[in-house]
Amino acid sequence: xxxxxxxxxxxxxxxxxxxxxxxxxxxxxxxxxxxxxxxxxxxxxxxxxxxxxxxxxxxxxxxxxxxxxxxxxxxxxxxxxxxxxxxxxxxxxxxxxxxxxxxxxxxxxxxxxxxxxxxxxxxxxxxxxxxxxx
Numbered sequence: 001x002x003x004x005x006x007x008x009x010x011x012x013x014x015x016x017x018x019x020x021x022x023x024x025x026x027x028x029x030x031x032x033x034x035x036x037x038x039x040x041x042x043x044x045x046x047x048x049x050x051x052x053x054x055x056x057x058x059x060x061x062x063x064x065x066x067x068x069x070x071x072x073x074x075x076x077x078x079x080x081x082x083x084x085x086x087x088x089x090x091x092x093x094x095x096x097x098x099x100x101x102x103x104x105x106x107x108x109x110x111x112x113x114x115x116x117x118x119x120x121x122x123x124x125x126x127x128x129x130x131x132x133x134x
Contacts, residue, residue, distance in 0.1 A: 020104035022083070027095045031057035034094070041083065041099050053097070056087055060095045075110035088113050 025036035031054030042049060063073050075088045084106050088096040096113060100106060 020101045021098060021109070022101065023097075023099040025097050026090065027053050027057050027097050029057055029061065029093045031055070038099075056095055056097055060087060060089060061093065064089075064093075074114060075106075077106050077110075086110055088117075090117060 021038065022041045023036065023038035025040075026034040028034055031050070033049075033053055040049075042052065044052060059076075060073075063076075067073075073089055075086055077087075078085045079102065082102045084100045084102060084104065086096075086098045086100065086106055086109065088098070088110055090096045096117075098109065098113070100109060
């Protein structure tokens with residue numbers, strides 16, 4: 001057994017990950033960091049980071065209250081310094097959080113992630129290597 005990327009994961013990863021993305025992760029409904037790729041560039045103490053991720057989960061949850069009237073959220077983006085922070089609703093009320101370079105096309109990235117989520121039965125493969133026979 002060796003760590004290799006499955007063909008399904010390879011397609012998803014190539015669609016989503018590129019040199020402009022510094023960090024991408026999955027945040028659960030309680031604001032806990034799940035699977036992630038890249039180095040977390042937030043440089044916050046652990047307690048502040050936990051609050052930050054809880055805020056992201058809470059905001060995602062609260063925005064769903066208006067889906068009936070305004071339609072579902074495709075993504076939210078905030079720009080801080082030389083980075084963009086993107087949140088995207090994911091299955092099971094999770095949230096995808098990505099930190100990208102300022103010059104990265106956030107709209108294209110969000111569309112690629114949303115498309116991958118729609119087309120993939122195994123959307124969690126975006127984040128994790130699988131052990132497969134080689």
